[in-house]
Amino acid sequence: MNPNWDEDVDSDALLTPIASDEEDGEHKKKFPEFNQFIDIQKKIKLEVGMKFSNHKVFREAVQQYGIENGIDFLWVKSESKRITIKCKKGCGWRMHASHNEAENSFQIKTWTNIEHKDCGWSNKNTKASAKWLSLKYQDQIRDHKGKWENEPFINQVARDHKIFVSRFQVYRANKIAMEKLQGSHAAQYGLLWNYCEAVRLYNPGSTMKMKVEDNRFQRLYVCLDALKKGLKFCRPIIHLDGCFLKAGYGGQLLVAVGRDGNDNIFPIAYAAVEAELKDSWQWFLDLLLKDIEADRPPGYLGHLPKL
Structure with missing residues (x-):
């Protein structure tokens, strides 16, 4: 194995294939742009070359993608200019994104083992944090006035995403969501x-x-x-x-x-x-x-x- 394999895979260079659109006589590939207000509400679809407004939006999108596809990953590198993630189980699933200076966007540059075939579904996903739960289930928490009981909450998450979360996570999710909806009591x-x-x-x-x-x-x-x-x-x-x-x-x-x-x-x-x-x-x-x-x-x- 090439000792510099990580560096080769995590290149900031992006090979741009030729597309049908022409601008100023030059062929350019139009990469999709991730809409943080619309696309985040649907099942996340990612691809090499996809552009994001900034690294925070990319982090949020890839976190949800990992949960929806049963991939528990590690943040190998997490900076404002570069982010690299890889599967915790070491199957070769790896993604690298970095800042695109020319277009002032954050873009996926490389992605290996996209299908994630060599690993099973991760039903204890560390990316399903209390903060993520509070955002994903904000409407239901509001309907229960911040008192959604632990067992029904946990069961709903298991049905929706095939993952297990703890009682403490759903307790914290209730609290975080209500603070966002009503504001912190101390701040008020x-x-x-x-x-x-x-x-x-x-x-x-x-x-x-x-x-x-x-x-x-x-x-x-x-x-x-x-x-x-x-x-x-x-x-x-x-x-x-x-x-x-x-x-x-x-x-x-x-x-x-x-x-x-x-x-x-x-x-x-x-x-x-x-x-x-x-x-x-x-x-x-x-x-x-x-x-x-x-x-x-x-x-x-x-x-x-x-x-």
Whole structure:
């Protein structure tokens, strides 16, 4: 065997066969281009000379190709300019792609043992990662609200792709997909300051109070100006209640509602707090009384007991 076999196979040169199309009197082969938005949704078809917009799109396409065809491969070389992969079982299946400077694309240059005849189907494919599962089954995960049970998820993957995945992989896939669909809870907390400023800007007169301890969110109080003004048309009674928040960080939601002239519920204010404690209720009601004091009907506060 030629000791430089790998280097010969992984050449960046691409032999261009003659095609029927002519440009400026010269015959040129038109290689297919991989559409990252359309082709990735279908069964992947690859060939020597196929062009990709960049190395990341190529990696995603070849990962899915390996899963669909039962090929578990190794990344021999993975760079922004060159990528080489080969079958883990050493059957001779090997692909090399590199950057095409002339066309500013990423292109498959060589591919050996294309049919992958000498190896069996790999039913434990390491390329079927939790991230890949989250993208492939994003719609189903959304339908199950991120709580697709492990066994049905695992069985569905086995039926679709003839591969086995672990419970931890499908658990992580559920979490990754929901974070992408809904956003990270931690990242959303970081947007609360902007949210408060936006409400004050576009709904002047609204009260937005946030309490932070040691640079960590603790409480948020909201009373919109339109609700303050509408309170004067409600009956002189306020209902208070609290309920659990079932998001990733938990907490408690405190609410104050009234009754309008049609006996319908009229929201006044609400607050997200760490727990339903005397201190959190005191904080909520102090802010509530300040908000309704200016526009209250005569005798409105007389019905509220002192804490």
